[in-house]
Amino acid sequence: MKHSNRIDGKRQRVKTILATTLMFVTAALLMVPFYFMFLSSLKPGTEMLRNGLSLTFDPGVSSFKNYEALNTYRDGIYWQWYKSSLIIMVLQTIVGLVLSSMVGYGLAMYRFKGRNAVFTLVLILMMVPFEILLLPLYRMLIKFHLTDTYFGVILPYLVPPFMIFFFRQYVLSLPKELMEAARIDGCTDYGIFFRIMVPNMIPAFGAMTILSCMNSWNNLLWPLIVLNSNEKFTIPIGMGTTITPYGNAFDVLMPGAVMAVVPIIIVYLFAQKTFIAGLTSGSVKG
Amino acid sequence: MSENGKTPLLKRGFFTNPKVVPYIFIAPFLIFFLVIYLYPFITTILMSFQKIDGPNSVEFIGTKNYEKMFNRNFKQALMTTFRYAFWDVVVLTIVPLIFAVILNSGSVKFPSFFKSLYFIPALTSTIVVGIVFRLAFGTLETAPANRLLALFGQPAKDWLMFADTGNFVLILLTLWRWMGVNIIYYISGLQSIPSELYEAAKIDGANSVQQFFHISLPGIKPVLIYVITITVLGGFAMFTESVALWAQNNPGGVGRTIVGYMYLMGFYKNNMGMASAVGLVLLGLVLAVNLIQLFAMGFFKKED
Numbered sequence: 202m203k204h205s206n207r208i209d210g211k212r213q214r215v216k217t218i219l220a221t222t223l224m225f226v227t228a229a230l231l232m233v234p235f236y237f238m239f240l241s242s243l244k245p246g247t248e249m250l251r252n253g254l255s256l257t258f259d260p261g262v263s264s265f266k267n268y269e270a271l272n273t274y275r276d277g278i279y280w281q282w283y284k285s286s287l288i289i290m291v292l293q294t295i296v297g298l299v300l301s302s303m304v305g306y307g308l309a310m311y312r313f314k315g316r317n318a319v320f321t322l323v324l325i326l327m328m329v330p331f332e333i334l335l336l337p338l339y340r341m342l343i344k345f346h347l348t349d350t351y352f353g354v355i356l357p358y359l360v361p362p363f364m365i366f367f368f369r370q371y372v373l374s375l376p377k378e379l380m381e382a383a384r385i386d387g388c389t390d391y392g393i394f395f396r397i398m399v400p401n402m403i404p405a406f407g408a409m410t411i412l413s414c415m416n417s418w419n420n421l422l423w424p425l426i427v428l429n430s431n432e433k434f435t436i437p438i439g440m441g442t443t444i445t446p447y448g449n450a451f452d453v454l455m456p457g458a459v460m461a462v463v464p465i466i467i468v469y470l471f472a473q474k475t476f477i478a479g480l481t482s483g484s485v486k487g
Numbered sequence: 488m489s490e491n492g493k494t495p496l497l498k499r500g501f502f503t504n505p506k507v508v509p510y511i512f513i514a515p516f517l518i519f520f521l522v523i524y525l526y527p528f529i530t531t532i533l534m535s536f537q538k539i540d541g542p543n544s545v546e547f548i549g550t551k552n553y554e555k556m557f558n559r560n561f562k563q564a565l566m567t568t569f570r571y572a573f574w575d576v577v578v579l580t581i582v583p584l585i586f587a588v589i590l591n592s593g594s595v596k597f598p599s600f601f602k603s604l605y606f607i608p609a610l611t612s613t614i615v616v617g618i619v620f621r622l623a624f625g626t627l628e629t630a631p632a633n634r635l636l637a638l639f640g641q642p643a644k645d646w647l648m649f650a651d652t653g654n655f656v657l658i659l660l661t662l663w664r665w666m667g668v669n670i671i672y673y674i675s676g677l678q679s680i681p682s683e684l685y686e687a688a689k690i691d692g693a694n695s696v697q698q699f700f701h702i703s704l705p706g707i708k709p710v711l712i713y714v715i716t717i718t719v720l721g722g723f724a725m726f727t728e729s730v731a732l733w734a735q736n737n738p739g740g741v742g743r744t745i746v747g748y749m750y751l752m753g754f755y756k757n758n759m760g761m762a763s764a765v766g767l768v769l770l771g772l773v774l775a776v777n778l779i780q781l782f783a784m785g786f787f788k789k790e791d
Contacts, residue, residue, distance in 0.1 A: 217596065220589050220592070221595050224595050227586070228605065231604070231663060231667075232604075234608075234616055234620070234623075238616075253625055254630065301515075306512060307511075311509035313506075316509075319513055319516070323516070327717075328773065329774075330723060330724035331724070333770050334523070337528075338523070341527065360519040365516060390505075415609060436614075437614040441614055441730070444618070458616075461612055461615050462611045466610055469606070469607065481671060
């Protein structure tokens with residue numbers, strides 16, 4: 202008995218070492234593009250053109266000079282792109298969260314005629330490739346003079362169906378007594394939502410904030426169609442313009458790439474616990 | 488007059504009428520649906536039967552757009568998209584599942600540390616990271632991927648010049664960015680399975696492979712369906728990854744997807760009618776594949 206326990210313990214320890222090693226190696230591999238990015242951002246562009254990427258750190262040619270070039274490249278256009286990306290991200294996230302949390306809550310909390318039809322519609326829209334609607338949407342923007350505006354960029358993301366779905370699932374997992382107690386206290390339906398339910402939905406808001414920021418920060422196709430003045434470009438579009446058939450502006454490309462990922466990673470590191478908890482709690486049950 | 492909120496059960500205006508309240512909550516979605524989805528959708532259908540040479544020159548041409556659609560370039564884009572979508576679904580459902588099961592098994596030290604770390608690539612912009620991937624699989628002999636080949640005595644490759652190796656790089660990029668997200672979805676599913684099931688199975692002498700196929704897999708079925716559904720959509724509608732590796736207008740057409748072809752038709756060739764027809768074919772494809780998939784997974788079966 203004791204003997205077999207010892208063997209089991211040993212086997213478990215081998216398993217732990219193997220599994221943890223596999224996880225560790227994978228983590229290291231996943232970080233490789235970041236090493237490349239950071240090391241390259243320290244090298245002069247000519248060096249990048251000649252030798253491409255490498256994992257060797259060469260103190261002779263490496264410096265933070267390229268980061269200063271971000272301020273001077275085409276009169277500091279990089280920071281303009283940065284500002285556009287930030288404005289769009291903040292607007293899109295705030296509006297999306299407010300509207301879709303209301304809809305998700307409404308679908309979860311009330312029984313009314315057409316509820317199932319509306320929810321089915323939300324599910325179907327989650328399966329529709331949004332890209333096919335870009336042309337008519339673009340024509341609509343032209344009609345209403347919304348091209349080259351930030352509002353035009355966020356318009357198709359005002360009430361994202363996947364957020365409605367997520368909030369609905371999350372609210373369904375909250376105790377119904379919360380709402381009933383509030384109603385007895387004489388709150389209006391809107392008071393119940395904003396004062397009592399919203400504070401209880403914080404983890405869901407956390408998860409959706411990060412997902413929305415990710416989507417917006419990374420979005421390429423639609424902003425590319427809507428925006429056409431250089432100073433309103435977002436980072437993905439702007440970075441795209443530094444890659445040309447006549448050679449890439451590596452001096453700007455690589456430090457620009459690093460600066461584009463650093464802020465969002467910092468935010469994530471601070472919020473990751475709430476974020477992952479929120480994402481796991483409401484997400485995809487049922 | 489100023490008694491608002493004090494006696495809501497007795498004094499209700501239109502906006503506080505219990506029959507009306509739910510519709511006010513969902514109103515944003517209904518308006519959004521009409522303006523952003525339904526109206527453009529109907530317009531797309533109409534446009535796909537039109538020849539559009541500017542806002543004042545619109546001509547109905549019947550099904551000509553559809554008849555002319557299947558040229559060499561479109562077939563190439565179709566092929567690229569199918570190849571990518573297939574491998575995307577296979578790799579991005581299976582690999583993260585393996586990692587989620589291992590992370591959830593209790594055999595890994597610091598599982599939440601790894602979970603958080605694996606998610607970080609998803610935060611980056613595809614275009615920005617695509618630059619690194621493009622260089623890593625560049626044509627130079629000194630490109631990292633070619634150096635790796637040289638280690639095994641293989642000749643250098645022009646990775647991005649060919650459909651199959653190009654697809655490999657695309658899948659790698661997608662796996663890199665998206666693995667952590669699917670791992671979190673799977674773990675949420677795995678954690679909702681009651682641990683008694685596993686204990687009972689252990690007593691019955693089931694090994695971990697049997698436990699996986701008889702308890703874990705059925706237990707995470709809703710999550711699995713969700714992951715496959717969004718992966719199918721993401722795979723068929725892929726565009727950004729292709730731009731990241733090949734830039735917007737790649738002459739040879741390697742790596743151009745259906746959405747890329749649609750963009751080319753609509754915005755470069757100014758052929759909005761054809762672009763709309765291509766978009767509708769894409770919609771049909773995604774819905775068909777997802778319906779088949781959902782049907783095969785038993786999504787439409789009532790719980791027994």
